[in-house]
Amino acid sequence: xxxxxxxxxxxxxxxxxxxxxxxxxxxxxxxxxxxxxxxxxxxxxxxxxxxxxxxxxxxxxxxxxxxxxxxxxxxxxxxxx
Amino acid sequence: xxxxxxxxxxxxxxxxxxxxxxxxxxxxxxxxxxxxxxxxxxxxxxxxxxxxxxxxxxxxxxxxxxxxxxxxxxxxxxxxxxxxxxxxxxxxxxxxxxxxxxxxxxxxxxxxxxxxxxxxxxxxxxxxxxxxxxxxxxxxxxxxxxxxxxxxxxxxxxxxxxxxxxxxxxxxxxxxxxxxxxxxxxxxxxxxxxxxxxxxxxxxxxxxxxxxxxxxxxxxxxxxxxxxxxxxxxxxxxxxxxxxxxxxxxxxxxxxxxxxxxxxxxxxxxxxxxxxxxxxxxxxxxxxxxxxxxxxxxxxxxxxxxxxxxxxxxxxxxxxxxxxxxxxxxxxxxxxxxxxxxxxxxxxxxxxxxxxxxxxxxxxxxxxxxxxxxxxxxxxxxxxxxxxxxxxxxxxxxxxxxxxxxxxxxxxxxxxxxxxxxxxxxxxxxxxxxxxxxxxxxxxxxxxxxxxxxxxxxxxxxxxxxxxxxxxxxxxxxxxxxxxxxxxxxxxxxxxxxxxxxxxxxxxxxxxxxxxxxxxxxxxxxxxxxxxxxxxxxxxxxxxxxxxxxxxxxxxxxxxxxxxxxxxxxxxxxxxxxxxxxxxxxxxxxxxxxxxxxxxxxxxxxxxxxxxxxxxxxxxxxxxxxxxxxxxxxxxxxxxxx
Numbered sequence: 240x241x242x243x244x245x246x247x248x249x250x251x252x253x254x255x256x257x258x259x260x261x262x263x264x265x266x267x268x269x270x271x272x273x274x275x276x277x278x279x280x281x282x283x284x285x286x287x288x289x290x291x292x293x294x295x296x297x298x299x300x301x302x303x304x305x306x307x308x309x310x311x312x313x314x315x316x317x318x319x320x
Numbered sequence: 321x322x323x324x325x326x327x328x329x330x331x332x333x334x335x336x337x338x339x340x341x342x343x344x345x346x347x348x349x350x351x352x353x354x355x356x357x358x359x360x361x362x363x364x365x366x367x368x369x370x371x372x373x374x375x376x377x378x379x380x381x382x383x384x385x386x387x388x389x390x391x392x393x394x395x396x397x398x399x400x401x402x403x404x405x406x407x408x409x410x411x412x413x414x415x416x417x418x419x420x421x422x423x424x425x426x427x428x429x430x431x432x433x434x435x436x437x438x439x440x441x442x443x444x445x446x447x448x449x450x451x452x453x454x455x456x457x458x459x460x461x462x463x464x465x466x467x468x469x470x471x472x473x474x475x476x477x478x479x480x481x482x483x484x485x486x487x488x489x490x491x492x493x494x495x496x497x498x499x500x501x502x503x504x505x506x507x508x509x510x511x512x513x514x515x516x517x518x519x520x521x522x523x524x525x526x527x528x529x530x531x532x533x534x535x536x537x538x539x540x541x542x543x544x545x546x547x548x549x550x551x552x553x554x555x556x557x558x559x560x561x562x563x564x565x566x567x568x569x570x571x572x573x574x575x576x577x578x579x580x581x582x583x584x585x586x587x588x589x590x591x592x593x594x595x596x597x598x599x600x601x602x603x604x605x606x607x608x609x610x611x612x613x614x615x616x617x618x619x620x621x622x623x624x625x626x627x628x629x630x631x632x633x634x635x636x637x638x639x640x641x642x643x644x645x646x647x648x649x650x651x652x653x654x655x656x657x658x659x660x661x662x663x664x665x666x667x668x669x670x671x672x673x674x675x676x677x678x679x680x681x682x683x684x685x686x687x688x689x690x691x692x693x694x695x696x697x698x699x700x701x702x703x704x705x706x707x708x709x710x711x712x713x714x715x716x717x718x719x720x721x722x723x724x725x726x727x728x729x730x731x732x733x734x735x736x737x738x739x740x741x742x743x744x745x746x747x748x749x750x751x752x753x754x755x756x757x758x759x760x761x762x763x764x765x766x767x768x769x770x771x772x773x774x775x776x777x778x779x780x781x782x783x784x785x786x787x788x789x790x791x792x793x794x795x796x797x798x799x800x801x802x803x804x805x806x807x808x809x810x811x812x813x814x815x816x817x818x819x820x821x822x823x824x825x826x827x828x829x830x831x832x833x834x835x836x837x838x839x840x841x842x843x844x845x846x847x848x849x850x851x852x853x854x855x856x857x858x859x860x861x862x863x864x865x866x867x868x869x870x871x872x873x874x875x876x877x878x879x880x881x882x883x884x885x886x887x888x889x890x891x892x893x894x895x896x897x898x899x900x901x902x903x904x905x906x907x908x909x910x911x912x913x914x915x916x917x918x919x920x921x922x923x924x925x926x927x928x929x930x931x932x933x934x935x936x937x938x939x940x941x942x943x944x945x946x947x948x949x950x951x952x953x954x955x956x957x958x959x960x961x962x
Binding site: 254255256258260279282283286287290295297298301 | 342369370371373374377406407564565567568569571575576
C-alpha cells in the first residue's frame, strides 16, 4: 500500500473517530491542530487504525508518533513488511 | 452474513449499521421532533465504540427536549471503578436505549472507589443514583498474583471481600439502592498450568473464590451480580485482556469488546427496571421447521433427529421450550392457512412444541406487524415486550420499520445458529426466578380459555361466578418479597402511581408500622394466577393515603380491586381512621385506571395541573359490595401502630 492509499483510508478513520467529515489530513498535522484529538480519542484512533489496517502498534511506537506523517510512515512499514 | 461473521463480540443478532450512521445521528440532532422511537431505531444497529460514542452524544443533546412517546424508563447509574471507564460510560448510555432505558451515568472518579463510598459529600451521595455498579479489576484487587503460601492467598482474598462487603453496606444502608457487583475474569497468564485449579493460592483460584463471595453478597438486599467473567469467557480471556491497552491507558479490557460489555450490562439494568421482554413470537415455515407446510405437507418437513437441518430446527424449539419454562410466553405469527399451520403441532412426531405451549396462535395472510400488535393486545402487554423470530429478511425488515420497539434478531442463513442468536441476545434477562415465573406462561394460555368461556356464558356476572375464584389477601412477607418487587417494577397499565421500589425497599415497607401493605393472590378453576396485586397505604390517625395500587392486567374485570378495597376499608376502620385518600398520577401507560377511584366510590377532591387527581372515600358511609369470589384473609400480623 502506498502513502497515498494509506492517507485516503486514514482520512475515513479520522472522520469516524473524531466524528467530523471536514478533516483534511496533512503530514504535519498533530493533535494540537484538532480539538477532538485528545488523549481519549487518541486511544480509539490507534485501536481503529489497528483494526482497519490489520496491524499492531507497541506502546513505544505509539509514543514516538509526532504527527500524521509519522503515523502514515509507521502503517506503511507494517503493511509492507 | 457469513458463518465467519457470527462472532459474539460483533453482536451478530443486530443489523449492521449503515455507512452513513453518523449522518443519521446528525440529522436527528437537528430535528425538532426527535422521539424515543427515533433513538431506538439507531440504537438497534450493531455499533462499534466510535458509533456508540456518537449516539451517546446525540442522546445527551436530545435528552432535554426528547418527545417521550414510547416507553423509555429513566435511570441513573453510578459507576465506581478502579480502571478507565471513559469509553464504557457513553457506550452504556447508547446501548441502554436499545433496551428502553434512558440512562444517565455518574462516575465516582478514576480509582476513587473508597472516597466515593465513604465520603458523605461525594458525587455518589449527592446524585441519588438508582443503582451503583462496582466495577473492579483483578489487578486493582491484587487477585492477578499467585501466592505460594495458601495463607497469604486467603488473606489477600479476605481483604478484597471485606472491602467490597463494607462498600455494599454503605450503598444499601445509606443510599438505599442496590449494588451491582461485577465478577472478575481470571487473567490468561498461567502460574503452574492446569495445577492452578488445585493450588489454593493461584490467581485463578483467588478470582474464582472472589466471584463466589460476590454471589453471596449479591443474594441479599436485592443486590445484583454482573457476570463480567461470563462475558469475557464468551470471547475468551485472551481477547478480553489486552496488555498493551492496560499499560497504556488502564483499559480493563479490550476496547473492541466495549460494545459486548455494554450490551450485557444494559440488559441487566433493563431487567432491574422491569424492561425485559416477556413474549417470544415465532414464525413457522423455515423457522420452527425446515420447509413450507402448505406446500411440502407435514411429511415433507425437515424436522427432527437424523438430519442436520432437522436437528437445527429442534435446537430452536428446545430453546423456546426452556424460555417457556421460566415464564416467557410463546406465540406464533405465520403467513399460513390456520388449518395447515397447526397440523405439524398435532401430527409431526418430532415436534417438541405442542399447541398447548402456544398462548396466541396467529396464522393468516395479514401483515406481520399488525399481527404482532394484535398478539400484544391479546396478551395485554406492550409491543416492546415482544421478540419476533423469522427467517425471512423482508418480514424482519418490515417489522423493524413499523415497530422498532419489537426485538427482531438478525438470523444467519444456517438454522443451526437461530437458537444461538436468540439465546445470546439477552432479550429475556432475569434478575431473579420465582415460582410464579414458571407458571406464568400457562396463566396466559388459561386467559385465552377464560376469554372463550365468557363468550359462551355471555353474561359477566354468571361468568365471574363460574370462575370459582378464591382471593388470598396477605400482608407483605419474606416469601412474597421478590415477586412483590417484580410486580412493582413491571406493572405499567394498572398502576395508579407507578412508584418503583427495590426489593430492599419492599422489605423496609414490610417492617414500617406506618405502612399498610397487602399482597393479593387469585386462584380460579383454570389455575392459580399467582400474586396479581399489591397495595400500599400510608397510615395515619384520620386518613390512610394510597401510596401504591397496582394489579396485573391478566385479572382485569374480575372485581379483585373491590375485594381489596373492602379489606383496606375494614382494616382502616378497625384502627379508627375516617377517610381513605387515593391519588392517580398519569403516566404514558396508565390511562386505563384514571377513573379507578371514582369507580370504587371515591369522590374527586382536586385535579392538579399535571393531570394528577386526588380522591377521598368516607369510611363510615362505605357499604362493602359483594364480590364474586371467596376472600381468604391472612391478616394476623398487620397491626399498624397509629
